[in-house]
Amino acid sequence: MMAAILPVLLAVLATMVHAALLFALAPGLMGVVSKMRAWALGRRGAPVVQPYRQLYKLLRKTTLIPETATDAYPYWPLACFLSVSVAGLLIPSFVTGMVTAPLSDFITLIGLFALARAATMLGGLETGFSFGGAGAQREALFGVFAEGALLVTILTFALIAHATTVDGIAVAFRDGHIGISVSLAFALAATLAVALTETGRIPTDNPAGHLELAMVHEAMLLEYSGRYLLLFEYAAMLRLMVWMSLIGAVFLPFWMGRAGDVLSWPLGLALWVGKLGGMAVILPLFEISSAKMRVFRVPEFLGVAMLLGALAAVFLFVAERIGS
């Protein structure tokens, strides 16, 4: 009796630990990225805990609702935050085989990210304010191409791992002898381009930008204040964490723990923190060494990502025909 229940209990426990760490560390990760960026630029930078303080400050501020807004105004931040949170719960971080593993289908994740994007866009359009509309328009333009590129890239993962869930892909890449292949290198490049666009980092959008004309993500949030803004900002921090975990789980799943085996958790945890830390160093270095693109160059950038995804699948067929 006990032996049958124990794995389920462990899976539940792993999921809870995962959820707790995800929600607790997301602002910290954003803080580390900002700090690294400041250091790389030769500045001192805000302390790492600054995002926590920011969220706490927003929690205490009065929440204002513009007169022109409709009744749906308060629901968009909630919808955005909830869909990103669900996506975060699905993606494995330090162990595979969590309770949510069977649901972590890549197509579901794309849908959740699209839902969050749609909620943000509608929130931006809510007050009829022109910058919000411009931001929403750009976000829609980027979204079409980013989703397309990710969909094409999934084909490669599915063909190699024979699974479309993130969990299944991580397990297949961890346990199977996949080796290094051209296809995965192309898929990595495509995924990174999509991740940079989705999280609004520098080649496509500037998270620290304060020029309304160049804003994309921030432009949609200009009319939000107080707790609603908190939800949007927290969602943005979570999104960064979620994408880093996703890339870590798919491309660097080595020594990730198993939910049923408690002894493998510490190594998995240490590795996960290491992966996040590594990416938090690489991302700012990449950001300061490249310039933000013009808005109409971004579809081209994502078009390249889509073509790379297609190439990854093509070369997979070349190799498979040869290998068999």
Place this chain on the structure above:
Amino acid sequence: MSLTFSLAHLMGGVILLAAFSLLSQRRLAAMITLYQVQALVLSAAAFWQGYAQGEANLYLTGLITLIIKALILPLSLREIVLRFNLMRAVETAMPVAVSMVLGVALIGVAVLVVLPTTPGNISLTREDLAIALSVVLLGLLMMTTRRGALAQIIGFLSTENGLVLAAIGMPGMPFVAEFSVALLVLLAFLVVGVFLFRIREHFDSLDLSGLEQIERRGR
């Protein structure tokens, strides 16, 4: 799949990736940097193949690639850009998006051509050959879609990188061929450099459409 082949393929893939991003670049400085990266990976691939095949010749190929293509050529290309005060942006003959779609189509052609024509060969050199042929075709495509002389030179050099990639992937390729190819490129580069001077003297620009006009008038 053994580590030898997967690493070789990965490096081939990175070279192809560099050729592909060369096609999508619009700035000369970035193109030269990408070419340099491509040549660096190529020399690493040559060293790796030399180690894997146990051929000392390939180390020499790697060294030549490293010194001539990864250091001397990019440096002198940058020098040309500086000295001629060239336009930093590259003029293209067709939209970049179209040329990238064409590029993917060419890679497809390369794969389709290589696979059926090499049934008896050692199975794993085939993928290498497909990648090398794609790099060659992409370089040719770049030479046709760019207007500026310097961008065309970079396309030519990228084509040549594809040839060397094919050569180092084949066990038993005589070293002489590669040596001559490397020298040929240097020679061609010098010739083109002199040509650039002449073109510049006559037309005050490196835009080749001026040449075409004269050709038309002459007929």
